[in-house]
Amino acid sequence: MGKVVYSMNVSADGYIEDPDGTIGFTAPDDEIHQMWNEQTRQTSAFLFGRRLYEMMEEPWRTVASRDDASEVEKEFARIYLDTPRIVFSDTIEAVPDGVRLVRSGDAVAEAARLKEQVDGELDLGGPGLAASLIDLIDEFRLCVVPITVGGGKPFFPVGKKLNLRLAEQRVFASGAVYLCYEHLGRG
Structure with a gap:
């Protein structure tokens, strides 16, 4: 049985995007990036909402071939592109090879099916999708x-x-803190 893991960088006040909808403040340094690389190696599939998918897909398709990318970024790009990606969206019409499109209305059923059928971690990204799959x-x-x-x-x-x-829990030299919480259910 798989495990659904919701993971993202967040501000100290709990936001993944600022009021302008940007995420630049969450850009990881090499130490944090390496931690995410290690976790991504354990990922059986990524489950994305549309917005996060669009933020991730295009940049990481090109990073491995960019001269200005760091080695840790290139490593993440290779791992990311080798991992199956599923995007839940009602507005996207087509996706590239390595990505599967599922309509948002089918998100709960599809995530439950994947959790039953996939060994390993299903890395969930995007707060809207996470809210719909919270249980x-x-x-x-x-x-x-x-x-x-x-x-x-x-x-x-x-x-x-x-x-x-x-x-x-883990503390980084930058002052960032990694926290992993097990979900015990709704209160």
């Missing part, structure tokens, strides 16, 4: 960066009480 999420993994943005798109769904247990 299927086994772990929440946050890398909290030392900046507040004062609003934007929150990592956790608004108005949902979740019972969590800290399973792992």
